[in-house]
Amino acid sequence: MKRNLPVFAIYGGKNTGKTSLAVSIIDELTKRGYSIASVKHTRGEHSVDREETDTWKHQDAGAKAVAFSTPSDTAFYIKSGMDLNEILEILSLVSDPDMVIVEGMKDENLPGTDVSHAEVSEILDQLVETIELYRIEKELAGSDCGMCGYPDCNTMAREKYDGKDLHCTVESDVALDIQGKRIQLGPFPSEMLKGAITGMLGTLKGVESLENVVIRLNSEE
Numbered sequence: 647m648k649r650n651l652p653v654f655a656i657y658g659g660k661n662t663g664k665t666s667l668a669v670s671i672i673d674e675l676t677k678r679g680y681s682i683a684s685v686k687h688t689r690g691e692h693s694v695d696r697e698e699t700d701t702w703k704h705q706d707a708g709a710k711a712v713a714f715s716t717p718s719d720t721a722f723y724i725k726s727g728m729d730l731n732e733i734l735e736i737l738s739l740v741s742d743p744d745m746v747i748v749e750g751m752k753d754e755n756l757p758g759t760d761v762s763h764a765e766v767s768e769i770l771d772q773l774v775e776t777i778e779l780y781r782i783e784k785e786l787a788g789s790d791c792g793m794c795g796y797p798d799c800n801t802m803a804r805e806k807y808d809g810k811d812l813h814c815t816v817e818s819d820v821a822l823d824i825q826g827k828r829i830q831l832g833p834f835p836s837e838m839l840k841g842a843i844t845g846m847l848g849t850l851k852g853v854e855s856l857e858n859v860v861i862r863l864n865s866e867e
């Protein structure tokens with residue numbers, strides 16, 4: 647089971663304070679030690695890049711994607727619109743966030759708020775609970791097997807969040823140990839590692855099953 651990265655949408659009319667609300671939520675959650683990513687969505691058709699910049703010229707010449715790189719930050723311009731799921735996959739890959747704040751997108755499938763009804767302290771309480779549950783669920787095997795006595799991982803995570811001393815009784819299907827220490831893998835790195843390893847091993851002669859694979863790596867220089 648892939649755990650969904652928590653998303654919170656802020657929507658409302660033009661110049662109604664969406665950005666101010668997004669900034670105060672990002673600022674407060676960051677101060678509390680959470681890793682936050684964000685999306686600024688606009689329905690306008692205009693390009694993100696400005697005409698006659700060097701990156702714009704690269705795009706205009708036909709480059710499908712352009713990276714603008716400086717010693718302190720990196721921007722990517724991609725010459726096509728992307729849906730939110732694609733954007734979330736990329737944000738997960740580059741920053742492994744605890745939550746993504748999405749400004750300017752209203753979708754009934756997304757949790758969120760209309761900026762005109764927003765009560766910041768209530769929103770923060772709700773988001774902290776969501777993030778803590780997500781963090782707990784990330785550590786579970788995610789198979790909803792019921793072996794811990796709860797019907798699924800989400801129920802077990804909620805009980806654990808409420809203070810019960812509970813442990814998942816199933817090992818994740820991907821485990822990474824470095825110098826004897828278990829490295830906790832989020833859903834995206836775990837899926838990526840599993841896909842890369844099984845894809846590569848599946849092409850090798852003599853490999854008939856990919857059950858219980860152990861790889862030993864020593865790359866110390």
Ligand code: SF4
Pocket residue numbers: 786787788789790791792793794795796797798799802813814815816
């Ligand atoms: S033992 Fe519980 S927490 Fe672990 S995978 Fe099964 S249902 Fe989820």
